[in-house]
Amino acid sequence: xxxxxxxxxxxxxxxxxxxxxxxxxxxxxxxxxxxxxxxxxxxxxxxxxxxxxxxxxxxxxxxxxxxxxxxxxxxxxxxxxxxxxxxxxxxxxxxxxxxxxxxxxxxxxxxxxxxxxxxxxxxxx
Numbered sequence: 001x002x003x004x005x006x007x008x009x010x011x012x013x014x015x016x017x018x019x020x021x022x023x024x025x026x027x028x029x030x031x032x033x034x035x036x037x038x039x040x041x042x043x044x045x046x047x048x049x050x051x052x053x054x055x056x057x058x059x060x061x062x063x064x065x066x067x068x069x070x071x072x073x074x075x076x077x078x079x080x081x082x083x084x085x086x087x088x089x090x091x092x093x094x095x096x097x098x099x100x101x102x103x104x105x106x107x108x109x110x111x112x113x114x115x116x117x118x119x120x121x122x123x124x125x
Contacts, residue, residue: 020028
C-alpha cells in the first residue's frame, strides 16, 4: 500500500525539522511513535477478530456436516452398516446353536474323553 524507501523518509524528516524546529522535534517523534503503536495494536486486533470469526464460521460449517440428524450423514450410514453386520453375526450364531444334537458331537473328542456309551447289549452285565 505505502511504499516508502529510505530517501522518502529522509526528505520527510528534513521537512519536519525545518517546519517544527530542532527543539520540538523529539516530542513530535515521541507522539508519532505513540500513534504508530496504537495504530499497530488496532490493526492487529482487527486481524485477530477477523480470524476468530473465520474460525467460528468454519466450526459452524463442520458442525453442520457432522450432525447425525440427516439420513445422508456419514455417522448414520456407518451405524446402519455396523448394525446390519451385527444382526448377520447374530443370525449365524443362532443357526449354529439350533443345529441338531447329533451334528454337534465330534467323534474324535469322544474317543479322547472316553464318554462314548457302549450300545452293544452283549457287553452289559
